[in-house]
Amino acid sequence: EDKVVQSPLSLVVHEGDTVTLxxxxxxxxFRSLLWYKQEKKAPTFLFMLTSSGIEKKSGRLSSILDKKExxxxxxxxxxxxxxxAVYLCxxxxxxxxxTFGKGTLLTVNP
Amino acid sequence: xxxxxxxxxxxxxxxxxxxxxECRSLDFQxxxxxxxxxxxxxxxxxxxxxxxxxxxxxxxxxxxxKFLINHASLTLSTLTVTSAHPEDSSFxxxxxxxxxxxxxxxxxxxxxxxxx
Numbered sequence: 640e641d642k643v644v645q646s647p648l649s650l651v652v653h654e655g656d657t658v659t660l661x662x663x664x665x666x667x668x669f670r671s672l673l674w675y676k677q678e679k680k681a682p683t684f685l686f687m688l689t690s691s692g693i694e695k696k697s698g699r700l701s702s703i704l705d706k707k708e709x710x711x712x713x714x715x716x717x718x719x720x721x722x723x724a725v726y727l728c729x730x731x732x733x734x735x736x737x738t739f740g741k742g743t744l745l746t747v748n749p
Numbered sequence: 750x751x752x753x754x755x756x757x758x759x760x761x762x763x764x765x766x767x768x769x770x771e772c773r774s775l776d777f778q779x780x781x782x783x784x785x786x787x788x789x790x791x792x793x794x795x796x797x798x799x800x801x802x803x804x805x806x807x808x809x810x811x812x813x814x815k816f817l818i819n820h821a822s823l824t825l826s827t828l829t830v831t832s833a834h835p836e837d838s839s840f841x842x843x844x845x846x847x848x849x850x851x852x853x854x855x856x857x858x859x860x861x862x863x864x865x
Contacts, residue, residue: 671852673852673854680858680859681842681856681857681858681859682793682856684851684852684853684854686852687851687852687853689852725792727792727793731852731854734781734798735781735783735844735845735846735847735854736781736783736795736798737783737793737795737844737854738795739785739792739793739794739795740792741791741792742791742792744790
């Protein structure tokens with residue numbers, strides 16, 4: 640059974656700090672690993688990773704995958720209060736099925 | 750714009766009643782849709798896979814007689830919470846399809862159910 644473990648479960652930082660969110664996984668047949676940001680409603684897509692060592696970057700957010708060690712990290716630099724959210728890591732399965740981790744609740748204080 | 754529409758976005762009902770939630774794919778056909786449930790401060794948990802024209806596939810621990818799923822057309826799946834109880838109060842969200850280019854999955858807006 641596919642498994643996704645995220646850490647930490649919650650994190651409180653000050654604006655301007657840099658944070659690293661962790662995601663480790665176990666999977667029988669790896670297809671992809673995805674990161675989502677969830678505020679109040681539906682998750683917002685951030686990244687999909689399929690290859691090791693290739694950093695995906697979008698503004699202050701970046702992510703990388705290590706398929707040998709079975710983990711991924713999501714980095715957020717110069718955090719802002721608007722980054723406060725739950726960040727979800729998920730394994731992508733066939734037919735767009737997702738297996739989510741429990742998420743990391745990030746709180747950015749002014 | 751949205752590619753998956755979910756309705757209603759919130760609903761309050763009395764204990765013992767049934768509630769239907771709709772998930773529609775807009776401008777594309779979805780032979781498979783997924784229903785997730787999210788309790789407060791918890792992650793999304795897959796409830797079931799909705800298959801067009803056939804029975805849904807339920808995850809372990811999800812009561813198929815309580816959470817009825819119908820996927821009668823290629824653009825519509827419905828989730829009916831039967832004889833709802835307060836413990837069924839949750840955020841229900843569907844997904845359908847995605848982008849093969851970016852990997853993005855298309856989620857509905859979610860439905861928040863409160864059972865009194």
